[in-house]
Amino acid sequence: MSDIADLLREQAARLFEREIGRSGRSDVGEAEIPTALWQAIDAAGLCDVMVPEHADGAGAGLPEALVLARLTGAHAAPVPLVETALARWIAQGHGLPIASGAASLAIAGPESAGGLAITGIPWGRAVGTVIGFVEGPEGWNILAVDPARAAIERAGNLAGEPRDTLRLDAGALADTVRAPLDPALLPAGPLALLALFRAAQMSGAMATALGMATRYASDRVQFGRPIGRFQAIQQMLAAMAGEAAASACATDAAGLAGPDNAEIMMAAAKARSSEAAGHVAAGAHQVLGAIGYTREHDLHRYTRRLWAWRDEAGNEAYWQSRLFRLVAQRGPDLWTALAPVSRDAGQE
Amino acid sequence: MVELRAIPETPELAALRCELRDFLATEITAGRIALRNNSWLRYDAAFSRRCGQRGYVGMRWPRRYGGQERSERERFVVAEEMLAAGAPVGAHWIADRQSGGQILRFGTERARTELLPRIAAGMCFFAIGMSEPDSGSDLASVTTRARKVEGGWRITGRKVWTTNAHNAHYLIALVRTSPPDPANRRAGLTQMIVDLTAPGIEISPIYNISGEREFNEILFEDCPVGDDMVLGEVGSGWACVVNELALERSGPDRYMSAFPLLAELFRAQISDTAMPPGTGSETGRLLAHLIALRSMSHSVAAMLDEGHAPETEAALVKDVGNAFEQAIPESGRRLFPLSPSLPPPEPLAEMLAQVTRDAPSFSLRGGTREVLRGIIARGLGLR
Numbered sequence: 152m153s154d155i156a157d158l159l160r161e162q163a164a165r166l167f168e169r170e171i172g173r174s175g176r177s178d179v180g181e182a183e184i185p186t187a188l189w190q191a192i193d194a195a196g197l198c199d200v201m202v203p204e205h206a207d208g209a210g211a212g213l214p215e216a217l218v219l220a221r222l223t224g225a226h227a228a229p230v231p232l233v234e235t236a237l238a239r240w241i242a243q244g245h246g247l248p249i250a251s252g253a254a255s256l257a258i259a260g261p262e263s264a265g266g267l268a269i270t271g272i273p274w275g276r277a278v279g280t281v282i283g284f285v286e287g288p289e290g291w292n293i294l295a296v297d298p299a300r301a302a303i304e305r306a307g308n309l310a311g312e313p314r315d316t317l318r319l320d321a322g323a324l325a326d327t328v329r330a331p332l333d334p335a336l337l338p339a340g341p342l343a344l345l346a347l348f349r350a351a352q353m354s355g356a357m358a359t360a361l362g363m364a365t366r367y368a369s370d371r372v373q374f375g376r377p378i379g380r381f382q383a384i385q386q387m388l389a390a391m392a393g394e395a396a397a398s399a400c401a402t403d404a405a406g407l408a409g410p411d412n413a414e415i416m417m418a419a420a421k422a423r424s425s426e427a428a429g430h431v432a433a434g435a436h437q438v439l440g441a442i443g444y445t446r447e448h449d450l451h452r453y454t455r456r457l458w459a460w461r462d463e464a465g466n467e468a469y470w471q472s473r474l475f476r477l478v479a480q481r482g483p484d485l486w487t488a489l490a491p492v493s494r495d496a497g498q499e
Numbered sequence: 500m501v502e503l504r505a506i507p508e509t510p511e512l513a514a515l516r517c518e519l520r521d522f523l524a525t526e527i528t529a530g531r532i533a534l535r536n537n538s539w540l541r542y543d544a545a546f547s548r549r550c551g552q553r554g555y556v557g558m559r560w561p562r563r564y565g566g567q568e569r570s571e572r573e574r575f576v577v578a579e580e581m582l583a584a585g586a587p588v589g590a591h592w593i594a595d596r597q598s599g600g601q602i603l604r605f606g607t608e609r610a611r612t613e614l615l616p617r618i619a620a621g622m623c624f625f626a627i628g629m630s631e632p633d634s635g636s637d638l639a640s641v642t643t644r645a646r647k648v649e650g651g652w653r654i655t656g657r658k659v660w661t662t663n664a665h666n667a668h669y670l671i672a673l674v675r676t677s678p679p680d681p682a683n684r685r686a687g688l689t690q691m692i693v694d695l696t697a698p699g700i701e702i703s704p705i706y707n708i709s710g711e712r713e714f715n716e717i718l719f720e721d722c723p724v725g726d727d728m729v730l731g732e733v734g735s736g737w738a739c740v741v742n743e744l745a746l747e748r749s750g751p752d753r754y755m756s757a758f759p760l761l762a763e764l765f766r767a768q769i770s771d772t773a774m775p776p777g778t779g780s781e782t783g784r785l786l787a788h789l790i791a792l793r794s795m796s797h798s799v800a801a802m803l804d805e806g807h808a809p810e811t812e813a814a815l816v817k818d819v820g821n822a823f824e825q826a827i828p829e830s831g832r833r834l835f836p837l838s839p840s841l842p843p844p845e846p847l848a849e850m851l852a853q854v855t856r857d858a859p860s861f862s863l864r865g866g867t868r869e870v871l872r873g874i875i876a877r878g879l880g881l882r
Contacts, residue, residue, distance in 0.1 A: 365879050379881040382869075388879055389872035393819040396503050396812075400798060401791035403505030415790075422787035471783030478786055479769045479779075485762040486583040487520075489789065492513040 156215045159200065163219055166191055167226040182305065182313055184253060184277050189230050193252070197232060201240035208243070214406040216240075217351040221402070224355025224460075227452040229312070231255055231274040233348050238282045241337070245330040247295040250279025258342055259283035259294065266320040269296065271463070275315030276303055284332070284341040291332035291341060300326065308459035310452075339414035346421035346464040351402045353424045353460050356453040357395040357431040363450055364388060364438040371440075384438060391434040394427035412491070415477045422470035425461035432457045503812055505794045506801050512576050519580035522553060527584070534585035536759045536850060537857045539752045540713060541587035542666045544624075550588070551621020555581075556595045560603055565616030575751065575800040579793070582755035583762075589663060594618045597746040598625035598671050601690070605730035605739050610692060614669070626664040628672030628693065628717070629740065631657055636870045638673065639684045639737065643719060645674040645691065651725040652676070652691065654699075657718055662864075664702050664715040670695055672719075673740050676733050688736030690743075692728040699723070709856045741810070747865050749799040749813035754792040754820030756861055757827040760850045761785060764831050767847050774834075781830050788823045795819065811878030814871040821862040828854045 170188040192198065201216050202208020209215075220233045231253050238254035241247075255278045259269040262285055269275075269283045275298060283294040301317040308314045319327065337344055365388055368379030378384050401423040405416035432454040436443050443450040461467065481488035526532045532546050550556050558574045560566025581588050599618045602610050617623035634640045643656025654674055664670060670693045677687035695702070699722035707713040731739045761782075768774055768782055795816050802809045828851055837848045862868040876882055 365881065368881060379876075382873070385876035385881050386869065386872045388881065389818070389875035392875050392879060393815050393822075396795060396815050397788070397791040397819055400503050400505050400794040401787070404790065404794035407505060407507045418783075419787040419790035422783065423791045426784070426787070467784070467787075468780045471780035471787060473783070474786050475768075475779030475783035478783075479765075483766045483769055485765040486758070489786070490516065490579070490583070490793075492516045492520075 155209070155211050156218045159197075159209075159211065159215055160218050160222065162195065163197060163222045164226075166195055166197075167222060167228055171226055171228060182276060184230055184274065188228070189253065192230060192232055198235040198239060200236050202243050206243050208239070212406075214403070217348070217402060217406045220348045220351035221355035221358075221399075224352030224357075224453075224456070225359045227356065227359070227449075227456055231278060233352065234273045235278075237344070237348065238280060241282055241293065242280070242295060244336045245293050245333060247282070247293060247328055247330055248280075249282075249295060250297075253278045254280045254282065256282035256284070256341075256345070258345070259285045261285070262287070262324065264321060266318065266324045267294075268316060268318050270316045271306075271314045272317060274313045275317055276305055276313055281317060285329075289331070291337075292329050293332050293341075294327050294329045296327055297323075308463065310455035310459040312456070312459065335410075338410035339417050342464060343414045343417040343421075346470065347402065347405050347417040349460045349464050350398065350405070350417075350420040350424035353428045353457055354395065354398040354402050356457050356460070357391075357398055357424075357427060360431055360435040360450065360453040360457070361388070361391050361395050363443075363453070364391065364435040367439050367443075378438075387434050387438060391431045394430045398424040398427040415474060418470045418474040418477060421465060422467045422474055425467035425470070428457040428461040503795055503798045503815070505798055508576075508797070512572060515573055515576050516580060519555075519577060523580065523584045523586060526586070532587055534759060535587075536585060536854050537756045538582060538585045538759075539588050539592045539756070540662060541589040542663055543587035544590050544666070546587050547590035547621040547624070549621070550581075550591060551619060554619075556591050556621050557599050557615060557619030560599065560615060560619060564603065564611055565619030567619075571800040571803040572797065575797055579751045579755065582751050583758055585759040590624050590666065591618070591621050592752070593627055593662070593667075594623065594625035596750065596752070597627070597743050598669070600746050601671060601730055601739065601743050602692070604742065605690070606692070607727040607729070609727040610730075614692070623669070624663065624667040626661045626667040626670040626695070628658045628661065628670040630660045632659050632716075636867055638740065639688070641673055641675060641688065643672065643674045645676050645689065645724065647676075648723075651723055652729070654691070654693065654719040654722045654724060657716065659714075659716045660705070660864075661702075661715045661717055662713060664695065664717055665704065665712070667695055669693060670717070671730065671743070673736050676736070685737035687734055688740070689733050690730040690736045690739045691724045692730065693719075693722065693724055694728075697722050697724075707856075707860070709853070742808075744866060745808060745810045745813050748817040748871075749796055749803075749809065751793075751796055753817040753865070754789065754796065754823050756857070757824045757854045758789075760831060760854045761789070761827050763847050763850055764827070764834060768834060778834060781834055785823070785827060785830055788819075788826070792816070792820050792823060811875055814866070814874040814878070817865065818868060818871045818875065821868065824861045825858045828858055 170191045199208035200211045204210035223232050234255040235253050238256045242249035255273050257269050257272040272281055281296040283296050285292045300323040301319045304316040306314050368384050369377050371378050401420040405420040408416035442448050478488045554567045555577050557566045558569040562568055631641050645652040645654045672691050672693050676689040680686045699720045701718040702715050704712045705714050799809050799812050831851045
């Protein structure tokens, strides 16, 4: 892992610990971005982490951005940081305009004569620009949508995070700036990229849920000893650790993949993480018992997000099928399909 | 607990993969090796010697002991390629994976110079002497004992579940060298290298549920071992054996045992036009698990290269890996309901039957699932 990633991890972790503790804990089910937290994040430049240095960003790559995404999950940060960072990077890379402040992105429905609907937009109500991906006959187009020109319907996922719908009429759609997707920038396409970032967020939330459950098991005394002394509890927590580690490693590995391997690795990351999320959330609730099932306890901030995120940008069934098809396209020999090598790799 | 971090595969490692694929393709084309699942238990001395000639055994060890001074990550690549092909690496596997490393770390100079070059040449094979009839997961309860004599020791007792003992030249035995101490159950144990051709040894077969001679029972009766074949200090056997166990848990053999079956399922599925749509997710799930596990195991190999002792992480890889291996035949039978006719009508059915029978051993050998999860729980701070 690079020095940039380590720096970023430290800086962002400190910021989240300080600011979420102070302002962010009333978030669930609320529609607004906590102002102080968001200002601290934007002032620290975290939203420009992927923007190239010549455009005043940090010029960090996918591995570093994934570190940040994992932290937003590990802290259940109630902000569209991942979305804004990706939207700014994609807008900059495609020469599209983007408003200052928070931004978001989502896959859009097909365009029609009547306009365009984009559903499931994270924080759609609270952002200045929505980057929409529209699949057309010639491939993907990227639209820089101004929410002020659209009708907004508010909705939320099961963690209470805003997931809104924007409806553009034909006129607003005609005025919207667009660019064809650059495969050099997004070799795996938009859905796989969104899936990978949700996977990274899930791996962070799983680490926190596992940590909470482990601490609780060490502290909670029943039958005269900490419940973590019981083998049944130990076995459950160990199995959760395995699931969390598999998610973290699959996510990391996808961030390191070259363009030819990117979608396969992103598909694996989301499929594995979405599957792991259910096990870890269920295990954490089992260990924490009734207190973990209350609104008062923090556990639900992580488990409700895990349940929401595992279905967003494609659930495990979707990505398992997609992964199978992607690997199958490489031919009938599974090993060379999974572990491709270029024959001249050693001569670089 | 240290966080596992994925790392990229370097061009040098990719080049090594190419080299292995060429070697294995030649072996297969020439009809020199039989490929199958669980291939790290399959004994083929001639193949092991060819691996030794090419420098694929004892890769990490110093050159003066016959090694190649290569990295654990290179060993990881060799292991993955061998197991992906289903190559019969069983003869040298245990010596390469753990016995050699034990000798290098804890052995006397004589043991190193005498044994390591022969292991690296693919000519000297080892077995594991840990379990006993009354000591399985509770390894500290072993009762096989060694009595001090002039210049060495005499071993009396019984070891069991000893894979390939009937083909191996040596065994590293964990024995009791002083009476049990109720205050410290782990004290008084010592590891020794036993020459399996020495007098006082009787090896008898134990057949597994498939009827194969996979493992053995070994009876020791006053069997001689020289002082220079003791590993580490007398009485320090527990620390030695814990090191040995960590060596055997994180590698690709903990998730690749049933890879040939998975590859066959994959091949059958993409060539079966009658396969209903949507069935890809069953195999796709296994592929996602495999991709994650490869990254985890590679990450532990890098930790070993950096000089860490990733005991918890190794247990994690084995636990997750064994569950994956065991899921392969279960997915297989959901995808291709095969009648359980024996002898089997086709390769897929044969593999499925074979792996179904092998699968229970995956989460038993090298530490049961429950023991591993206990180690992970300790890593989490619960014990």
